[in-house]
Amino acid sequence: MTDQAHGLPDVTSLLLSTDSLEQFLQMLAERALSMAPTAAGTGITVERQHRPLTVASAGGIAPDLDEAQYGQDDGPCLEALRTGREVIVSDMLDETRWGPYPAYAVARGTRSSASLPIAPHTDTAGALNLYSSTVDGFLEAGLDNLRALAAQATGAIALAQRLSDAQEYATDLQTAMESRSVIDQAIGVIMGQQRCDADEAFRLLRMASQRRNIKLRDLCREMLTTIGGGPPAQGAAFRPRP
Numbered sequence: 001m002t003d004q005a006h007g008l009p010d011v012t013s014l015l016l017s018t019d020s021l022e023q024f025l026q027m028l029a030e031r032a033l034s035m036a037p038t039a040a041g042t043g044i045t046v047e048r049q050h051r052p053l054t055v056a057s058a059g060g061i062a063p064d065l066d067e068a069q070y071g072q073d074d075g076p077c078l079e080a081l082r083t084g085r086e087v088i089v090s091d092m093l094d095e096t097r098w099g100p101y102p103a104y105a106v107a108r109g110t111r112s113s114a115s116l117p118i119a120p121h122t123d124t125a126g127a128l129n130l131y132s133s134t135v136d137g138f139l140e141a142g143l144d145n146l147r148a149l150a151a152q153a154t155g156a157i158a159l160a161q162r163l164s165d166a167q168e169y170a171t172d173l174q175t176a177m178e179s180r181s182v183i184d185q186a187i188g189v190i191m192g193q194q195r196c197d198a199d200e201a202f203r204l205l206r207m208a209s210q211r212r213n214i215k216l217r218d219l220c221r222e223m224l225t226t227i228g229g230g231p232p233a234q235g236a237a238f239r240p241r242p
Helices: 011-016 021-035 062-072 076-083 101-107 140-194 198-212 216-228
Strands: 039-048 051-058 087-089 112-118 126-132
Touching (some): 021 140, 039 076, 051 062, 051 076, 062 101, 076 126, 112 140, 126 140, 140 216, 198 216
Antiparallel strands (some): 039 051, 087 112, 112 126
16 A cells, blocks of 8 residues: 555555564565665664664665674664664765774765664664665655655554554453452352451462462462362352352
8 A cells, every 4th residue: 555645655554464563664674675766775773672783674785784883883874763863975985974884885885875763762763774886876855755654664663562562451451350360269269168258368368378478369370270170260250159
């Protein structure tokens, strides 16, 4: 699917059609390469646990150039990632920033590059990096679609993070519900055995868990497994008959 106004891929739909964020980023790198006729390679850098990584690339040359920047902890892609500003290099031969990196890039056949920030100033900050063998490979007029692609990717990655957070929340909620069910069943058993109310049964279980230094839900699951001869059922809590 494409953005009819700009001829751009609908990257949110692209995200939802892929199985993982890594697969989405790989497809994004390939789309960026197809949109930049002068590009010899593209790469996507993200920072994980304070360490930059090339998580996707197309065209072959990007990983080497990215790794050279990571090795010296400096370079156009890292500058774009860390500052949230795009970094355009017109000619590596004229470049005086980033120590020995420009000379290495020229030796690898790269004369110009463009690094566009993705999801700047977030936990998933990254950069879309494009490399060209020609001088001025990324002129201002040709960057508009690539900027729009990076902006769309920012929104898609934010959506991916929200989906991941929602899934984690749902998993935590399901675990909490299952633990509550097991505890309620154990309370019902203690009420029947001790002829006490629910508050007293809970107090007895909590004291036992503290005495044995195990989690309450684990104690209850162990007790129910011993009594029932198998793992406790997930569902409504057991209550003794009046």
